[in-house]
Amino acid sequence: MVSARQPLSASVKDVAAAAGVSLGTVSNVLNRPDRVTAATRERVERAMADLGFVRNESARSLRAGRTRTLAYVMLDASNPFFTDVAQGIERAAEGAEMSLFLCNSDGRATREATHLEHLEQQRVQGILITPVEPDSSLLDAIARRGTPLVVVDRIRKGGEFCSVAVDDVLGGRLAVEHLIDRGHRRVAFVGGPLSIGQVTDRYEGARQAWAAAGLPEEDLTLLAVDSLTAASGRSAGERLAGIPSGRRPTAAFCANDLVAFGLLQQATSVGLRVPDQLSIVGYDDIDFAAAAAVPLTSVRQPRQELGRAAAELVLDEAGNPAHRHQQVMFTPELVARASTLG
Amino acid sequence: MVSARQPLSASVKDVAAAAGVSLGTVSNVLNRPDRVTAATRERVERAMADLGFVRNESARSLRAGRTRTLAYVMLDASNPFFTDVAQGIERAAEGAEMSLFLCNSDGRATREATHLEHLEQQRVQGILITPVEPDSSLLDAIARRGTPLVVVDRIRKGGEFCSVAVDDVLGGRLAVEHLIDRGHRRVAFVGGPLSIGQVTDRYEGARQAWAAAGLPEEDLTLLAVDSLTAASGRSAGERLAGIPSGRRPTAAFCANDLVAFGLLQQATSVGLRVPDQLSIVGYDDIDFAAAAAVPLTSVRQPRQELGRAAAELVLDEAGNPAHRHQQVMFTPELVARASTLG
DNA sequence: TTGTACGCGTTATCAT
DNA sequence: ATGATAACGCGTACAA
DSSP: OOOOOOSSOOOHHHHHHHHTSOHHHHHHHHHOGGGSOHHHHHHHHHHHHHHTOOOOHHHHHHHHSOOSEEEEEESOTTSHHHHHHHHHHHHHHHHTTOEEEEEEOTTOHHHHHHHHHHHHHTTOSEEEEOOSSTTOHHHHHHHHHTOOEEEESOOOTTSSSEEEEEOHHHHHHHHHHHHHHTTOOSEEEEEOOTTSHHHHHHHHHHHHHHHHTTOOGGGEEEEEOSSSSHHHHHHHHHHHHTSOTTTSOSEEEESSHHHHHHHHHHHHHTTOOTTTTOEEEEEEOOGGGGGBSSOOEEEEOOHHHHHHHHHHHHHHHHHOTTOOOOEEEEOOEEEOOTTTOO | OOOOOOSSOOOHHHHHHHHTSOHHHHHHHHHOGGGSOHHHHHHHHHHHHHHTOOOOHHHHHHHHSOOSEEEEEESOTTSHHHHHHHHHHHHHHHHTTOEEEEEEOTTOHHHHHHHHHHHHHTTOSEEEEOOSSTTOHHHHHHHHHTOOEEEESOOOTTSSSEEEEEOHHHHHHHHHHHHHHTTOOSEEEEEOOTTSHHHHHHHHHHHHHHHHTTOOGGGEEEEEOSSSSHHHHHHHHHHHHHSOTTTSOSEEEESSHHHHHHHHHHHHHTTOOTTTTOEEEEEEOOGGGGGBSSOOEEEEOOHHHHHHHHHHHHHHHHHOTTOOOOEEEEOOEEEOOTTTOO
């Protein structure tokens, strides 16, 4: 016989009363089942089921001084790159018997701050974050106050925390070297805002490759957009299409795949053939890249590994007194597809 | 002067001591700032900053009996459909000054159960969930024990909770009516597993449209796949391509866009022209659909609205004693693109 | 094996 | 504005 809804949740005390045992016995059933006889244990478990008893995690962690949860504050939950990173974290968390909470800052510093504040107050075991602004003192403050924190997808040397990232300068170099190899001599870098480190690093790599090939600086143009979204890519496409074909870049290197998607869409819709008239390189190699209108050449990052490595670092910091902060750097890899292979 | 790392977080008691005031005053500074003079308030705030004081949410919510967080347990965080739903929820949560935690069950009932258990123990204000199995008694049990719960993207009549969804039967009908209108007389439904309600509903709608048009039942074939992913779509594509062209369906209606993407990829790679030799309709109209190799005809669901509506229902249940459970059904809409427009 | 008493950090109440 | 105190639910030493 199942009872109806009972909004007030029962406590160990209620369970004890219902089972006709002492409070301590109930606690033992929960935490050291071996110390209690099978008969009474069953009676207690029965009472718990009847009353709909649910352990109060607040009380537990207040008592214990810590929780069993990790959190990942994502920069953009609608970008598959970050959900893949999150999946890597989830796997690692699961292995360590932790739950993982995902928060989405959606690129807004205010929302990020709110989430961080809540997480710190919750005393989560560790925070993973791809921050809006990695140099924010907020991050240092949190780390200094004692919550293990790892920055994902950005390196911050000399910080009070670990970070894991992929070498974005190298990634940018790979992309543009590829374009140079394919014969392009006028290239646009499409990305922004430049306040985002990933963007500046990839741009920097592009410039390095350009300079190393001895090409004139002014032929690597910057097409700035204000967010790394498909919408921005489309607006960049409009601007690009507006340039007379004699001066127009023959290739675009986009700061991420979403931008590349938007650019591809817009270019196609105004009749610019990809890759014949415009080659495109994206970044991240999200799963959709291969299924794009023209399968997208992209710079692949080890997304799941990034997440896993980050999770291992927080867990180490949380559990290992001898923990030392470290910066882990992964290596990207170019995946050539039709969008650059005329 | 900022102090070094201090793993032990300070409590209100420590702050009171440091500021030379009583514990009650610190509490007042935190909760009723007006009841304390500016001078002492400043002194207390100063002490809090110096000590790196962080409110302990466990103690707070133990005392208050409830938290200020909602949670959404996603079925598949890597599917943009669900992240869009999550964004709708996030907006609503933000408006109600709640934080939102995202959990990913990744389609696994065990992980889902773990997350639900943790959330219930945390006494979150409400749980939103797109369940692996909506008929699971787990959901009823949670609702019955008092945590407001809303099922998203599934309707469950007569349950002890609210649900919001989109009319999948109608969606399936729209998709297949469109194909029939375009002249198709052999169509494949690609989806699975059939244990997923969304899949069976869309299939059911497809069959209704087929029957209504008086077409022979055997010409609407079922191509079962075991997950709603691009990989499954590719494997379905292989099977489809293996059918002699005389008997091969001229169109495929896929249970979601990811499957459609995979199918499109595979079909293209074996030289099957879309839409000439194979038309494709997807489902969800995720943002990538329009940017696909062949822009994808798809059944659009109001994703953000779905999330917002669900969030409003949990919030109502959490705050309004007169709350009545309800089932909200949205209407889908067909968006025709090149993948069906020869 | 079982029962009791205390403390975790916060908030609220009550006098002072 | 302060000080003292009870309560939230749980875990655990310690006593029975």
